[in-house]
Amino acid sequence: MTDTDTDTDTDTEIEITAELVRDLLREQHPDLAGLAIREVAGGWGNQMWRLGDELAVRMQRMDPTPELQLKERRWLPVLAPRLPLAVPTPVRFGEPSERFPKHWTVMTWVPGEPLDHGSISRGTHAADTLANFLRALHVEAPAEAPIATDRGAHPRDCTDGFENFLRAVAPDDVAADVRAVWDDAVAAQAWEGPPVWVHGDLHPANVVVSDGTLSGVVDFGAMFAGDPAWDLAAAWVLLPAGTTTRFFDAYAHADEAAIRRARGLAALKCLFLMLMGQNGDRGLPGGKPHWGPVGRAALEHVLKGV
Numbered sequence: 001m002t003d004t005d006t007d008t009d010t011d012t013e014i015e016i017t018a019e020l021v022r023d024l025l026r027e028q029h030p031d032l033a034g035l036a037i038r039e040v041a042g043g044w045g046n047q048m049w050r051l052g053d054e055l056a057v058r059m060q061r062m063d064p065t066p067e068l069q070l071k072e073r074r075w076l077p078v079l080a081p082r083l084p085l086a087v088p089t090p091v092r093f094g095e096p097s098e099r100f101p102k103h104w105t106v107m108t109w110v111p112g113e114p115l116d117h118g119s120i121s122r123g124t125h126a127a128d129t130l131a132n133f134l135r136a137l138h139v140e141a142p143a144e145a146p147i148a149t150d151r152g153a154h155p156r157d158c159t160d161g162f163e164n165f166l167r168a169v170a171p172d173d174v175a176a177d178v179r180a181v182w183d184d185a186v187a188a189q190a191w192e193g194p195p196v197w198v199h200g201d202l203h204p205a206n207v208v209v210s211d212g213t214l215s216g217v218v219d220f221g222a223m224f225a226g227d228p229a230w231d232l233a234a235a236w237v238l239l240p241a242g243t244t245t246r247f248f249d250a251y252a253h254a255d256e257a258a259i260r261r262a263r264g265l266a267a268l269k270c271l272f273l274m275l276m277g278q279n280g281d282r283g284l285p286g287g288k289p290h291w292g293p294v295g296r297a298a299l300e301h302v303l304k305g306v
Contacts, residue, residue: 014100016059021049024100025057029092032106046221050109055091059104062286066103068221071146073105076220079197085133086110086208086216110216112208115238116294121212123240129214130239131250134231138196138253141225148224151200155185155264165271169278177303178267185264189257195225202234203269204294214238228254232262236302237269244306263302270299 018037025033035052046069049057060066073090080089087110094104112118120126155162162182170178199206200222208216232254235247248254254262277292279285 014061014102016047016049016061016100018049020100021051021057021059024094024097024104025051027097027099028094029106032092051106054109056088056107056109057094057104058088058107059100060102069103069105071223072107072220075145075223076107079137079220079223083133083136083217085129085214086112087220088218110208110218112210112215114205115207115209115214116204116288116290118209119212120209120214120238120240123243124246126209126213127235127239127243127247128250130234131247131252133214133217134228134234135251135253137199138228138231140194141197145195145197145225146223147195148198148200148222148226151222152198152224152226152230154190154227155182155188155261155268158265158268159186162268162271165268165275169271169274174299174303178271178299181267181302182264185261185267188260188264191227191229191258191261196228198224198226198228198230200224200230202231203237203273204291205288207234207238227258227261229258229261230265232258233266233269236263236266237273237298239301241301241304244301248306259306263305266302267299270295270302273298 021037022033032051038050040048040050047059047061051057060069073093076089080087088107090105090107092106096102166175166178199220201219206219207214235244239247248259273291273295276288277295280287280289
């Protein structure tokens with residue numbers, strides 16, 4: 001689902017400090033080594049450091065392979081110019097070395113506050129903004145575009161994960177309703193169009209807000225070519241209640257089956273957020289205590305329908 005559900009292979013974990021980041025810059029990109037370096041809270045598979053005012057360093061940490069960073073390096077420069085919101089764009093590559101045997105990338109900084117620490121007060125504007133962003137992103141992908149390995153499937157092929165999340169976190173008072181939403185998504189017709197570009201991991205920590213509305217989208221490591229319903233789920237997960245219909249009207253390309261799949265996938269994502277919140281409450285690695293209330297609020301939104 002996110003950086004946080006990667007393999008916690010602790011024997012490969014390296015303490016990443018500002019001094020290490022500066023040393024790596026001195027070795028590979030010395031013209032950037034004099035810029036201020038500040039740690040950015042959050043992240044699990046990758047750790048972020050602010051570099052000056054306009055850049056960031058994305059350090060591979062718990063991700064077991066560099067695949068996600070390499071994917072962003074390859075495709076974000078292709079996608080970014082046509083997207084109407086700010087997205088991180090790679091500007092320098094850091095290669096594995098004796099000092100740090102993993103990949104790291106210098107990217108443009110996306111200003112704003114992550115939605116899991118902020119809020120949307122201009123709901124209609126945010127609905128239109130998200131719809132416009134996804135319309136621009138959801139174009140037919142080239143044959144060489146990445147294919148999803150752990151997401152992107154029809155909901156019917158994700159039932160094991162749904163059942164695990166439901167058992168772990170769904171409150172008894174809504175479990176039956178959540179299952180009904182999921183069953184409806186499983187019964188929906190599959191995506192029959194060409195594979196389109198999909199962000200794949202739109203949740204409150206992967207979008208940023210400014211002035212009460214969406215202003216940027218980050219963390220494209222999960223991007224793939226496939227079913228746009230995986231992103232359309234964000235209509236429930238990200239937007240305030242009461243704006244979902246506005247979103248789908250503005251998006252204008254989702255048929256009934258896509259909306260049904262998207263709503264089920266939104267329920268799945270909400271349960272995941274709640275599970276990460278539960279893990280955080282228990283002090284487990286990668287847990288995010290503040291995600292629990294975010295996930296529950298979004299789940300209420302899902303259960304209210306469009």
